[in-house]
Amino acid sequence: FVVGCTSNEPEEEDQPAAAETGGGDDGDGGSGNDEPGETVVIGFSGPEADHGWLAAVNDSAIAEAESYEDVELRTAEGTNDANLQISQIETFINEGVDAIVLLPTDGAQLTEVAIRAMEAGIPVVNVDREFSSPFAARATILGDNHGMGISAGTYACQLIEENGIADPVIAEIAGIDSLPLTQDRSRGFAEALEACGQEVDNRVAAEFTVESGEEQAANLLQAAPQIDIIWNHDDDQGVGVKQAFDNAGRDEFFFIGGAGSANAMQWIQDGEMEATILYPPTQAADGIRLARLIAQNKGMSDLVQVEVPRRIVLNAPVVNADNVEDYLHLGFES
């Protein structure tokens, strides 16, 4: 379930955003959690915001922090170098911040330093890419990458069945191949396909950039003269992927996306895309909220539980023409 997703529009930040799905309709508005408490310093470090989704992650985190007058945010933004990110966390430890929100370039690689922060008495909220040790984070908010792959694969199976495609050709355009999250997505996709007796016929990996998406998609189209279903992991690179389809004049397949950018939602509305699997960029914003609560020793008012939970996994729902209206506001600019 999605907890306290916020919109990207800064002007809406002042009002407490409603939990979108699952949770109670009145959100956390009823509790005293949004009342200003003692000022807390939160350190936030994320990977290099080199594409739309990550930029949205950073922006929404910063906007979220700005919406609280009792939060002072220190950002150490922007690196794909674990060594540098470790040193950024060390800086936070030196400064003695009250909590750290960490979206690591790689969960395992930042575990050592996160443990050190925890040992120094600074609670760490782990976002999106999970640490390899349970002692490294006070709370963990995860997008469900494996679930994303499952959703995409299941949806693909559904399409095959509904349209009665015999011997379908299934293609996959992955993101940066060496990231665990990409592998999780691909694994989920393969598992779900296996459930309906299918497998990926052609796979390429792009780099989350428009250019690489276009390049790899063009190569993919060349490699497979006829395709029935394509799953593209990431709607940012999807802009390029889509352009490659247009360039080649190919649209014989069902095109499924990932993440849920504004563009993707638009295409779904226009009928140019079948569906996209949501992967909200608001996790870090949620992380800021949790960090604030933890630092101020508060709990989550929607839960009976007194304290903030240790682990929250976000849902990865499928957005298609039937429900796109409900998700439009979540779409981020890629």
Add this chain to the structure above:
Amino acid sequence: MSSPFGRNLGLILALLVLCAVGAFTAGDRFVDTDNMVTILRFASIIGVVSIGMTFVIIGGGIDLSVGAIVALSSVWATTLATQTMAEDTHWLLMVFVACAVGVGCGLVNGILIAYGGMAPFIATLAMFAAARGLAEIISEKRTQLVDVRGLVDTINGEFLGIPVLVWIFAAVSTIGWVLLNRTTFGRRTIAVGGNATAARLAGIAVKRHTVLLYVVLGLACGIAGIMLTARTGTGSGTHGQLYELDAIAAVVIGGTLLTGGRGTIVGTIIGVLIFTTLTNVFTLNNLDSSTQAVAKGAIIVIAVLLQQRVSVRSADSS
């Protein structure tokens, strides 16, 4: 001096071997006009940058900022303001803006190197950081969609059945070849790269010429920027990543000396084709990216060693 054919014999051989491998492993999917066009279209953008890079390297320099300049020019050409103006006037305005941005960056590089006395590696490393940062600031890290359809339709379209991108690459290559081999500009480039002191004492304005070389490369980056903009339908701060390594690799595989003073446009073109064909063959064979990387490393080594052996032999027999 041996004929350009002889000099590039090893390279051509390497390319042919690669094609044979492609034909053998991927069959009809490789030996197919559409596929050839795909390869060429893919090669066209990095190709234009590499032609420009050839001049800078022959002139004794190097430029690490080409990818960043490509990104900056694509972003600048697709800002709301530029696009609005282009809607009002003509899409060529966007082309002009991209080229102007490229030339501007090249000018800064050139002036820092020639008049500031900075090492090319360092000056362009600074530009590498600054131009990409600026591109991100301007685009606010968003991908800017192109609404001016004329640009995309024309440059990403076809002319006489061949993609306009490939025409542009062909035109830039031809101009580059003539410039290097048939004009005083080309001669001066070789002189400046071969022996800057001798060139200066022979009355060549070495500093001014050096600036010009980076401007030429900047212009090539601007052209590549608008090509990439049209091809992807977007301007983005992430465009052109690793172009610096790709372009330098293509130029050097093509036989241009990194120390300057010697090099050919034809070699560069073949170098670009080797790399793009390689990627195509890999994709057609569904190779995963790690295996691709290892194979790429091995092939670079083989291609270069082959080229050396063959050119030594052909020089002997001449």
Add this chain to the structure above:
Amino acid sequence: MSSPFGRNLGLILALLVLCAVGAFTAGDRFVDTDNMVTILRFASIIGVVSIGMTFVIIGGGIDLSVGAIVALSSVWATTLATQTMAEDTHWLLMVFVACAVGVGCGLVNGILIAYGGMAPFIATLAMFAAARGLAEIISEKRTQLVDVRGLVDTINGEFLGIPVLVWIFAAVSTIGWVLLNRTTFGRRTIAVGGNATAARLAGIAVKRHTVLLYVVLGLACGIAGIMLTARTGTGSGTHGQLYELDAIAAVVIGGTLLTGGRGTIVGTIIGVLIFTTLTNVFTLNNLDSSTQAVAKGAIIVIAVLLQQRVSVRSADSS
């Protein structure tokens, strides 16, 4: 020979200015022993690579594969097999494996360059692709956790209140300095890079020496690989990205000529510190990455121009 202090005066000045900016903008948070230690710890890994790179560049070469070698050695040292053996024997086995992998890669680079006659840029570009690909294949693109606590606890720990990583950097720097300035190996490196013909005619085995230089750098990469493994508690094919540019930039900012034949270890160390201090000051000041990039570009230019002016002046007055 002018004193190392005089030669590096501009650099030291640039570093001081940077520190002043840090102290002014971030106050106590910058001027703080813990923060200094953080900077040094961050500098240590890229520092070790840069010391090795200094030798290769002085010797007239270049190495683009350092980051990939760091990754490969970290992955190889953390495979299940290696870790199991290390559990049975001692964690030093992992250190040994990482160093051996580094030396092996350096050896391949060196042989391709010295005996295969390949341009260093191209040979190491091939290694850049191949080593990272191999690292990904071995690790199956997973991040490999280190279970041998001895390694992490020791190398990522402290000794006499100072992080062991910093001690290693200090040791490598000292050895590098002695090697370059006080041994025949160092003097011959300058000869090979400054005038390879002269070196050959003086009876120096230039090819063998070139191989040795890349082996030294490979060893440095192996050490850096195990340092990074301990610091992150993992081995991964993504380690060491862009280290090649960072290391080369530090070496060149430090006054080593890319054409070879001249350079200092002290300059390299200051170069590394300039870059890491810069990053630290940025972090302390909450700068976003795009602005950082632009500022970094500007500061590189200013530092180099400053260094030139100051060293010209101090050379004049000497």
Add this chain to the structure above:
Amino acid sequence: MSGIVKAFPGVRALDGVDLEVRAGEVHCLLGQNGAGKSTLIKVLSGAHQPDEGEIRWQGEEIRLTTPLSAMKHGIATIYQELDLVDGLTVAENIYLGHELSSAGFAHRGETQKQAAALLARLGHSEISPRRELGTLSAAGKQVVSMARALSHDVKLIIMDEPSAVLDQEEVARLFKVIRDLQSEGVAVVYISHRLEEIRQVGDRVTVLKDGRTVATGLPARDTPTRELTRLMTGRDIEYVFPPRVSRDGDGTVVLSVENLASGRAFSGVDFEVRAGEIVGLAGLVGSGRSEILETIYGARRATAGTVTVDGKQLRNGRVRAAVGAGVGLCPEERKSQGLLLDEAVYRNVSLATMGRFSRGGFINRGSEKRAASEHVKSLDVRPTGVERAVRTLSGGNQQKVVLARWLLRECRVLLLDEPTRGVDVGARSEIYALVRRLADEGVAVVLVSSEVPEVLGLADRVLVLREGVVVHTGPADDIDEHRVLDLVMEGSAA
């Protein structure tokens, strides 16, 4: 050595050469540019591997596979192209490759002490062994090169044109060293294009022509010059300077230099050169002659004074202004300052004249090559092909290529810095004739040479320099070699 053959791609540089050197003798090698002298000694020093032939050393056949193996046999070499490392100190250069060290650690103090001793032996104790080599002048480097050779325990020293960058004083010192060595039983192979040196120091002479030995064992002192030049060139050559056309006072002033100074190199230099006049600058190495030429040419900034060509003042520090006004410079170091070694001969020749063969920036290669070939032929550059890369030419022929560049340019003012350095006798007289012919055609020539007879013989007027100051100006006829040397040494006698 006997029957040595060495072929390079396209050239048979050595085609069966025999050479026999006895202990304690000074054996001179003579031959035109490109005859194969340098190649021969490179074979002897292990730098090149011969294709055929054998080398016998003290009676035994040996194979010299590397420079190191030659050194081990006691053969040391001073190469024609100074092969030293700029980034190292003088002492380190001297002991490069055979460092005084233990376990790889260099003994710096000891190295410097011994280097200082060697330099003192060569009469150059003013060169500090700790100085960085790059800051020395060409002559200084030559001294270091010699010290380097002496640092080995040698039985044979090969010197390839060691005197080319030395002035007479230095040469005299060099000869003294050679005689010392000789008395210790060391053999010397001496290469020079200056016959008078060979007569002074040599014992026996071997003459090479086109890669073959044409004469060997000739007595150095007594063999007539005619005979030697005939052996070298295959024809009779008069080693004389072309006659001066006396035309006092006529000819307009083309170049005028007023009160010129540049830093500490020279100051207060005043002179005029008329059309058709050759002005020679004489002086010791380091007296600032090259700097004067470079400053006139704009390659170096003047700190005071003006340069005027045809009544128009040149912009300070602008080479292009000078070239535009019709000034040409043949620089002192042809390799580092003059040539594009990998480029074809014709492209080197036309480098300063490209504009003439181009229209709208496009070069007409046909006319370019034709014009270049003409000058290359007139200078007798060998081999004659203009498509050949300059790197493959011998030193003297490379020098001619630089000269050809300025001939092609048809300058108003020609600045020649050591134009005959490393040039053989035959080519020398051709160059002399050429310079005189140019002057007769109205070119103003400034000539710098370390060979005083050359300055006196060729120039109309002579300026003698000492430590950057002109100490004598006057017609070349009024002064003789001894007087010049006195002036150069004492300086005050002006």
